[in-house]
Amino acid sequence: MEKLAELLQYIFSGLTNGAIYALIGLGFSIIFNATAIINFAQGEFVMLGALVVIAFSALGLSLPLALVLAVAAVTVMGLAFERLAIRPARDATAISLIIITVGGGVLIKGLAMLLWGKDAYTLPPFSGQEPLTLAGATILPQSLWIMALTLLLVVGLEAFLHFTILGKAMRAASYNPVAARLVGIRVSQMVQFSFGLSAALGAAAGVLIAPITMGVYDMGTMLGLKGFCAAVIGGLGSIFGVVLGGLLLGVAEALASGLVSSGYRDAVAFLILLLVLFFRPQGLIGRRPLRSS
Template sequence: MAPPCPAFFWTEQQCAGGPGSPLISGIPLEKLAELLQYLFSGLTNGAIYALIGIGFSIIFNATAIINFAQGEFVMLGALVAIALHSLGLSLPLAFGLAVSAVTLIGLVFERLAIRSAREATAISLIIITVGGGVLIKGLAMLIWGKDAYTLPPFSGQEPLVFAGATILPQSLWIMALTILLVVGLEAFLHFTILGKAMRAASFNPVAARLVGIRVSQMVQFSFALSAALGAAAGVLIAPITLGVYDMGTMLGLKGFCAAVIGGLGSIFGVVLGGLLLGVAEALASGLISSGYRDAVAFLILLLVLFFRPQGLIGRRPSRSS
């Protein structure tokens, strides 16, 4: 059996060798360090879930579509960055190019799959995006095979020790860049013409059209934006998890859980949902059993839907008569 591994994403060698492994239990200080360790890994994963979840929420708000292909954008981001880096490109350049490439793929996906399906019902849109996800995943398998690829961390391999718990520099990168992206996104949505137009188009498409906003362009833009966010999440997590063709599906579903838990309408809510989910998962897999770790996300999803369907932060949807 694998040693109790606080973070799903850590490879086993790193986990077993890491000084954070709980060796002695029952000692309060050790316990505290252990909890801190779960918190670190939870926040790391949570930030990734948040980025993916924001992608869901941007598309949902613009189109009322749940894009089940979102997770595949994450996978593509990771694998494209890895491929570019292995060609000798510097990490930042590979990062930037990978995100741009996936953004383009997001645009193509919107154009071919979503816009062609004008009269589709919610159910057929679900099937279309799932089909798109299957297609993208299949293509990735054709290109990259079933092997896992590594991407070097952005800086340093050595875990930093903090109050008895360890944290990888990459985790700090993930958290910092997530904060940067979220703040940037909020600023974009509230202070730029394009961002305001996007919000207007999702708030009331008819009125937006009347004041001259091209709603179809906003929909297109929402797909580009969420593909970019997904790809960024993929590049960020790749040094920790490795990049494989089928890494996107579960990550996508987790991001989706984060979005629903936080409330699809609010970016801040999705971030909160993602972090909450990440920490809950880390605690559950550390303290209960790592096998049920994936179930935790969906259990929280159900609890939120049953008791607070508008999400933790979201407003109650207004009654339509």
């Protein structure tokens, strides 16, 4: 019984982190599908989400309003990032664009450091500090918020991509840009839109974890890396795969640090990544990429 409660505690911890990794991973996946590039500035959107919501909340806005405004603000930043950094170089090779995103990420991080300084900031949780007890294991209300809102966002994203005309256009532009252009879809707009959507997802991850982890200018790098792992493990092409990858990664980390040794926590994440890359380079669920680029 005690062992079960212990195990459950690891799983709660893993699922909470995993949901965040999944949201960040989805940001990678959306941009990858639209442009075949990996946006290494994705982690910085998470950091911006966390710091902007804390700033809005400090201005005295109610928490729900601050959350929505923060995600909206970071979405605009994502759109601007595409317009200012990616589009001027759109004829460059994928690898050049990826390097641009690395540079963009460093720039965003630097600007955040100038704006917010190097201290961490706290945000009150969405509802209550008191942990809930479930079969001997405890879970914070914030963790439930994270899991529930991640689920909602994933379902919403899936519905958006499959049932709205804009979502379908984005998918079309990603499958075959030339054909999409022929039927009148503005592919460049879809690319920009994908950056906005990724930024929104990253910001959502940021506002969700801010009460647990606090917001600090350099929080994005490691989270971005974990999200990238999640996306690659699950398969960059599949939403379901990325979510699975994120949860798997989170739970594996928690189990490794609880049952084996906490020193192996990060090693486990990257070990899983390597194993997947060796044996299933397309990811656990992912299809083989349609493009060769």
